[in-house]
Amino acid sequence: MTLSLLSLVCGCGPTAPEAHRVAAPPRTTVTVDDALVQFSLLASLAAGDYLDGPRLSELLAVGDFGIGTFHRLDGEMIVLDGHVYQASADGVIRQPSLDVTAPFAAVTFFDEDGRVENLAAHSLDLLDARINQSLPHRNLPYALRIDGEFSELTLRSVPAQNPPYEPLVDVVKQQVTWEHHNLRGTLVGLHCPGWIGNLNVTGYHWHFLSEDRQIGGHVLACQLKQGTLRYDACRSLVVRLPESDVFDRFDAQSIDQQDIDAIERQRERPSDSR
């Protein structure tokens, strides 16, 4: 961006011929600070919109931390410290080409606003409840990072899909799950307030990546022995909408909260996510 603006400035000198003048950035461009940037909607993904989306290079241009999935729903995405990891259903963690696309993802530039040391919890629900006590704002989205030691972890991933694409609530019936014990690594998560509706997952949504980058996936259960939570409150939400016929056709009313709970949690939904 710096370069293109610089080109613009240099191209506007009095001697620059009209034909070679660099076009001004469209006046429809705005800058946004401290944003959670989301590509597509969970409701659209849940309805079966598993194709295309932005390239990973575009994702990394707007964030260095987050979660998502890949073209054809090929595994769970973990974005950590500016790297994208793909936890595939074969149990292997890859760093995919930045030309791979992501039909759904949410990322931010992780900018720590606060931390909690010596966090421990006997279950994922207890962990969520413990974090609820620490986050200062009820109605802001948060990026959450927990580096620590896990006594137990249940992870899942899903295999790449083929047409005709089933709704996500049916696809997760094909999920592969793994149980791990005594593992060091990082929980990469988001907390979205209740107002997010079906744009994303209300409440907590966790993916995991081990310290040795060999194990990862969507977190179904965990017991945290000891860890440090870092949180980043996001002051804006940016939703980039797909330019596809599939996205145009999806019916937001067809996806309900029970479906999203079934997809993302497979655990009882707390009566109040905060």
Next chain:
Amino acid sequence: MTLSLLSLVCGCGPTAPEAHRVAAPPRTTVTVDDALVQFSLLASLAAGDYLDGPRLSELLAVGDFGIGTFHRLDGEMIVLDGHVYQASADGVIRQPSLDVTAPFAAVTFFDEDGRVENLAAHSLDLLDARINQSLPHRNLPYALRIDGEFSELTLRSVPAQNPPYEPLVDVVKQQVTWEHHNLRGTLVGLHCPGWIGNLNVTGYHWHFLSEDRQIGGHVLACQLKQGTLRYDACRSLVVRLPESDVFDRFDAQSIDQQDIDAIERQRERPSDSR
């Protein structure tokens, strides 16, 4: 932004002393094209969050077209061709100081993607239905502008509120309404897809400003004799979240779709807004 980046580039030369170096823009800043930029959430406004928000100068920095309301809910906002108009409950249209704040607004840089000439409709619902046939994308937000001649128009505004602040569904019971006949002017509207939930108004939301800038308000009913629709599909949604205790406290679950229909429409909700 151009200037600050230019300063950055110039300030980084080898002779620039450390103390005078211009700080880099935060790496948490992202640029977004073709966005509908929304300040706060309709659900929060509906719950009674009527205070503060961004200054109008901040609004105009991210759009030249849109709708909203003012500090203390003091009238209906129309943003047209880069000017902000305030349709107050006393029936007067003002151009307020750009230091005035807006607790809720949605704006975009209007960038015409298409138009429909010779539009006519005997009611607002028929107008909405007619536009449904013309908008190419079901699931994108649209900014909509109709310049024309109106045989009938029913407009409303609301007076500035005082504490304790009642929910919006109760405040609109104090609304002032006006009927006008044979008036030239502009409908300034948004269409939000069903997935928007309670972030904004699902379906159509219209404000009006007369050609002579003397009459305006939120549109409750209209008969369009003849007009031209221009539409602008927005490829991104940006939601800027308030930094206030009131916003932190609001409960998204407390606002339901019936309330929003009662607030914004006072007409039967179509079974499918598109």
